[in-house]
Amino acid sequence: MSTDFDAIVVGSGISGGWAAKELCEQGLKTLVLERGRHLDHPSSEYTDFQAPWDMEHRGMVPELYDEQGRYLMLKRKGWTYRNEFIQFFVDEKDHPYSYPEDRPFMWTRGYQLGGRSLTWARQSYRWGPKDFEANAKDGHGVDWPIRYDDLAPWYDHVEAFAGISGAQDGLPDLPDGDFLKPWEMSCAEDFVSANINQNFDDRHMIIGRCANLSETRDVHTSLGRGTCQSRNYCMRGCSYGAYFSSLSATLPAAERTGNLTVMADAIVSEVVFDPETKRATHVKVIDYHTKEERLFSARVIFLNASAIASTHILLNSRSETTPNGLANSSGQLGNYIMDHFGHAGANGTVPGFDDRFEFGRKPTGIYIPNYRHDRREEQGFHRGFGFQGGARRSRSTHSGTRAGIGAEAKSGVGDWQTWSFGIGMFGEMLPYADNTVRLHPTKTDAWGIPLAHLDCHIRENERKMIRQAEIDAVELLTAGGCTNIASARTPDDEHVLVGGKTHEMGGACMGHDPSTSVLNAWNQTHDAANLFVTDGACMSSCGTANPSLTYMALTARAARHAVELLKEGQL
Amino acid sequence: MNAGVLATAGIVLSACGRGEDLPLETTLGTSFEYFPPHQAAILSDVADMLIPQTETVGAADTETILYLDQLMLKWAGERTKLEIEDFIDSLEAEALARYQSNYLNMPEDKRKEFLQEIDAASFSENLDTVPVKSYRRVKWLIFHIHYTSEAANPDFVLIPGQYTGNVSEADYLALVDENRY
Structure with a gap:
């Protein structure tokens, strides 16, 4: 196997897949390095054709894992702790990281080809102009060196290929795009949405935009992708290729160019830098199994290992x-780690639809985008939050957790419940320079690499948002026509686990000024022009909308720029 | 051992004459591999008391305890194994204390009454009075296994193929019929 390529992409998840596709399609011989195992698509590890009774242990994770102290953080995550897709998540016992004892951080990872693109929630939203202006306006973090208009054509580009379903909602803070037909709201969601839209000028409830093919175009079918079957089993892997992942879409597109080489079980420990040419020249790879070290060289290197992992690689370089890591002349590498946070919401019942039902399990819910931009004076906090959620109607069941036995206990089981509706907040964490990832000074992993040490917590600005979000959630459900409303929020004195939304961002932020940021407006490191970081690490703020579509757009834009620079002989 | 109880629980002795020395088989002919016959019989009876066959399937129909047996081999940790042991031991001890009888030798109406009392006490506010250890844990397992079985989910559709969010019940049932495998 050659060790010299035109381009190297580190990581094969959402953004790594895009880098591979764009670079290969532009004619670059590209090596993709994945630290996890190889997976085919469809894979024998997919469990999407298993009915509940066919699933091993009926979906319950073996208790032995508990006894061995495995997957403790995934268990804490709750709903993802399921046996049918645990194979797509990392056990921190095998791959440890560290955090202060009183401030745990949840770092959810997927070490397999395709990374977390197999298990992402597929919610796909453009960020709006205000999201890119926020840092400049309120002075927190580093000003983004780009604005929405810089990215808009690249959103078009990635939406067309990935296949994003959504409605043309006409909301200025949540730009529309090139969407497939939207998923239908349920009758209960339609009712709540109409009431909210009628009662508020600034709050809108729309159908969630998601990367599931509600219909197919040639660009999808040419890759063997099929229409979503409304199973909502996406996290088990999708044999139809109906949701966007690196395995179903970008890597096959890269492969058909003949320019792609994929190497799994390849742990990148560092990027090698030549101080004379000021170029990144190689990546050092440790074989997962043999621990043999190898060097691979390329003219351009893309880091797409995820926000924490890409930053970690740079710190370890x-x-x-x-001496303090590559691309760290600013001293800002590893700073400004962010995540969305929840911790407030409400639910209630939706009266009046007891004779109406839904068939199928749509792969998305509803979205109420951030309506609290630019209201610092009035609300007492910067930025804002949105809500995600949905309505459902299910049959009554009995989990054995209440009193009653025999026919009495069975009576009512299987009866239709009334429609319920719930929402949870997605808040924007401010970029704090001292929310950090660093190399652990003494602890190393099984491959001799210092552990990532994460020290992050939310502050009073976020606490104020949580308090306000609970109030707003009740207002929204009340205005939406719900009854029996109950709300909840995390108490002020309880630690909010950063990383809980799996939207970790920052660590190698983009900015104008090399003295205050790590990356320029094209995602090149200020210190090595041929080294690009286009995953969550590059984000200078975290907005409130799910970030993956923005990673895709930034990656495609940066990859095309890299190719142009190569053609011009600048790299 | 009470052969009537075993039959009620969907279990038959695999051979005559040596009852407890031999593995039990279900009506499908599959043997228990983890639970000895006496434990399997008690658990099967309890499951059938908790979830009897009515107009819908019961725990015996869904072979709930046979599935639990497999879970014990491949899924359960030491804690769950001990909890189930504790449950059976304390159930037997309580039956002996109250009725001077082994649980399985009690008449059906008495077993039902006994379990109703245990259930009520186990979900009361005063947990100091809980007479049988780990009852709630065993109950949760039985209900979970039963209600995730195929027979207990007659309108489950693995591949709906479409989503529609506003249909009548008749249309819903027609869609289930069309798309059920």
Whole structure:
């Protein structure tokens, strides 16, 4: 196998897949390095054709894992702790990281080809102009060196290929795009949405935009992708390729160019930098199984290992000239770690639809985008939050957790419940320089690499949002026509686990100024022009909308720029 | 051992004459591999008392305890194994204390009454009075296994193929029929 390529992409998840596709389609011989195992698509590890009774242990994770202290953080996550897709998540016992004892951080990872693109929630929203302006307006974090208009054509580009379903909602803070037909709201959601839209000028409830093919176009079918079957089993892997993942879409597109080489079980420990040419020249790879070290070289290198992992690789790329890590001349590498946070919401019942039902399990819910931009004076906090949720109607069941036995206990089981509706907040964490990832000073992993040490917590601005979001959630459900409303929020004195939304961002932020940021407006490191970081690490703020579509757009834009620079002989 | 109880629980002795020395089989002919016959019989009876066959299937129909037996081999940790042991031991001890009888030798109406009392006490506010250990845990397992079985989910559709959010019950049932495998 050659060790010299035009381009190297580190990581094969959402953004790594896009980098591979764009670079290969532009004619670059590209090596994709994945630290996890190889997976085919469809894979024998997919469990999407299993009915509940066919699933091993009926979906319950073996208790032995508990006894061995495995998957403790995934268990804490709750709903993802299921046996049918646990194979797509990392056990921190095998791959540890660290955090202060009183401030745990939830780092959810997927070490397999395709990474977390197999298990993402597929919610796909453009960020709006205000999201890119927020840092400049309120002075928190580093000003984004780009604005919405810079990214808009790239949103078009990635939406067309990925296949995003959504309605043309006409909301200025949540731009529309090139969407497939939207998923239908349920009758209960339609009712709540109409009431909210009637009662508020600034709050809108729309159908969630998601990367599930509600219909197919040639660009999808040419890759063997089929229409979503409304199973909502996406996290088990989709044999139809109906949701966007690296395995179903970008890597097959890259492969058909003949320019792609994929290497799994390849742990990138560092990027090698030549101080004379000021170029990244190689990546050092440790074989997962043999621990053998190899060097691979390329003219351009894309880091797409995820926000924490890409930052971690740069921090670990230490040399005489880069003692604090590569691309860290600003001293800002590893700073401004962010995540969305929840911790407030409400639910209620939706009266009046007891004779109406839904068939199928749509793969998305509803979305209430952030309506609290630019209201610092009035509300007492910067930025804002949105809500995600949905309505459902299910049959009564009995989990054995209440009193009653025999025919009495069975009576009512299987009866239709009334429609319920619930929403949970997605808040924007401010970028704090001292929310950090660092190399652990003493602890290393099984491959001798220092552990990532994460030290992050929310502050009073976020606490104020949580308090306000609970109030707003009740207002929204009340205005929406719900009854029996109950709300909840995390108490002020309880630690909010950063990373809980799996939207970790920052660590190598984009900015204008090399003295205050790590990346420029094209995602090139200020210190090595041929080194790009286009995953969540590059984000200078975290907005309130799910970030993956923005990673895709930034990656495609940066990859095309890299190719142009190569053609011009600048790299 | 009470052969009538075993039959009620969907279990038959695999051979005559040596009852407890031999593995039990279900009506499908599959043997228990983890639970000894006496434990399997008690658990099967309890499951059938908790979830009897009515107009819908019961725990015996869904072979709930046979599935639990497999879970014990491949899924359960030491804690769950001990809890089930505790449950059976304390159920037997309580039956002996109250009725001077082994649980399985009690008449059906008495077993039902006994379990109703245990159930009520186990979900009361005063947990100091809980007479049988780990009852709630065993109940949860039985209900979970039963209600995730195929027979207990007659309108489950694995591949709906479409989503529609506003249909009548008749249309819903027609869609289930069309798309059920």
